[in-house]
Amino acid sequence: MLSVPGGQWLALPTSKIFTRSKAFRMTETTPAPWHEIVRERLKANEVKLVPYVPDRVFTPLIKALHADDYFTTVPCTREEEAIGIVAGAWMGGLHAAVLMQTSGFGTIPNALASLVLPSQIPALIFVSERGTLGEFNLGQAMVCRTMRPVLESLGIEHHTITRHDELAFIVDRSIKQAIATQAPVTFILSPLLTGGKVFAA
Amino acid sequence: MAATAHNAKVMNRFELTKRLVAQLKRDEAVIGGIGNANFDLWVSGQRPQNFYMLGSMGLTIPIAFGVALAQPDRHVVALEGDGSLLMQLGCLSTIAMQAPKNLTVVVWDNGMYQITGGQPTASQATTDLVGVARACGLSNSAWAADEDEFDTLVANALRGGPTFIAARIDDKPGVGTTDRDPVQIRERFMKGLGVRK
Numbered sequence: 190m191l192s193v194p195g196g197q198w199l200a201l202p203t204s205k206i207f208t209r210s211k212a213f214r215m216t217e218t219t220p221a222p223w224h225e226i227v228r229e230r231l232k233a234n235e236v237k238l239v240p241y242v243p244d245r246v247f248t249p250l251i252k253a254l255h256a257d258d259y260f261t262t263v264p265c266t267r268e269e270e271a272i273g274i275v276a277g278a279w280m281g282g283l284h285a286a287v288l289m290q291t292s293g294f295g296t297i298p299n300a301l302a303s304l305v306l307p308s309q310i311p312a313l314i315f316v317s318e319r320g321t322l323g324e325f326n327l328g329q330a331m332v333c334r335t336m337r338p339v340l341e342s343l344g345i346e347h348h349t350i351t352r353h354d355e356l357a358f359i360v361d362r363s364i365k366q367a368i369a370t371q372a373p374v375t376f377i378l379s380p381l382l383t384g385g386k387v388f389a390a
Numbered sequence: 391m392a393a394t395a396h397n398a399k400v401m402n403r404f405e406l407t408k409r410l411v412a413q414l415k416r417d418e419a420v421i422g423g424i425g426n427a428n429f430d431l432w433v434s435g436q437r438p439q440n441f442y443m444l445g446s447m448g449l450t451i452p453i454a455f456g457v458a459l460a461q462p463d464r465h466v467v468a469l470e471g472d473g474s475l476l477m478q479l480g481c482l483s484t485i486a487m488q489a490p491k492n493l494t495v496v497v498w499d500n501g502m503y504q505i506t507g508g509q510p511t512a513s514q515a516t517t518d519l520v521g522v523a524r525a526c527g528l529s530n531s532a533w534a535a536d537e538d539e540f541d542t543l544v545a546n547a548l549r550g551g552p553t554f555i556a557a558r559i560d561d562k563p564g565v566g567t568t569d570r571d572p573v574q575i576r577e578r579f580m581k582g583l584g585v586r587k
């Protein structure tokens with residue numbers, strides 16, 4: 190069950206893996222992984238369309254959305270293409286969220302400034318944060334530094350989500366706010382939440 | 391035999407826009423790309439199902455695809471220029487993979503970035519946009535040989551797609567300009583699509 194607000198985690202039945210040893214048996218429930226919470230909150234807010242550009246860290250979320258018939262998933266060749274799809278879908282009455290990684294965000298300021306903002310499109314933008322907390326690629330680290338200044342300069346609401354227990358609340362409330370105020374919102378999913386991508390030596 | 395870019399007749403964008411709009415009998419949505427595609431659509435008659443882009447060059451086809459996904463029972467037409475399409479060629483691959491039946495792409499190819507001073511585009515000399523579309527997987531792609539064939543291609547496209555139609559056009563500028571109030575344009579479009587009351 191998920192309680193919003195209140196901070197109670199989305200809970201799934203106790204996994205069988207925990208029943209193999211009494212020492213590890215869990216008497217209550219295991220918190221749902223972050224991607225299940227995102228999927229559930231999208232569904233709860235009738236966000237049915239998800240165009241995306243792939244990202245390693247987002248892979249479990251993308252797989253879950255593909256596997257769920259509720260969602261229409263559209264792999265895109267470029268992030269601003271996904272933004273265009275979100276804009277068209279919303280004007281046609283369909284709520285949509287877009288998934289990308291930090292470097293992809295670096296390609297969309299023109300689409301935000303010349304389409305989403307002037308037309309008041311409530312684009313829901315999920316960014317897998319690269320470039321920090323153990324980044325091994327200087328290119329990712331540099332582009333990461335541009336993301337929040339761009340969001341600030343455009344006046345776009347954005348949340349960096351680091352805590353599992355705040356994820357459902359932030360996503361749920363912010364989707365509702367975006368739609369109610371016809372303004373975009375960006376969710377930056379920190380490695381603190383997702384685990385991030387680590388260098389494989 | 392279908393025309394090729396080489397032997398397709400050079401036509402006029404405003405004339406073809408009027409011909410296309412005349413075939414829209416079922417409140418089809420039309421997304422006009424920035425610049426002259428938009429301007430000629432505007433002057434052809436301001437249908438509430440028309441959306442006029444004011445920026446975001448290259449996103450005409452993705453926006454149209456988004457509308458098509460949201461309203462599968464309504465046909466959607468994207469009017470795009472050659473320069474804008476060249477900026478976002480990947481969207482043709484995306485559309486081909488998804489194969490929306492209710493989407494038509496019309497490209498006005500004058501081989502130049504007309505609105506910025508007539509600088510040449512790659513389609514003027516080397517790139518065949520219909521060939522690109524076919525190679526991306528949009529098998530139903532064709533050059534319009536002349537006005538009559540353009541009418542036929544549009545009529546067939548409105549029965550089911552996805553379809554890609556390219557027309558060689560002259561260097562005449564757009565015949566007017568759109569209003570530039572994006573909220574009003576978006577709101578009117580949403581009313582035209584029945585999303586707003």
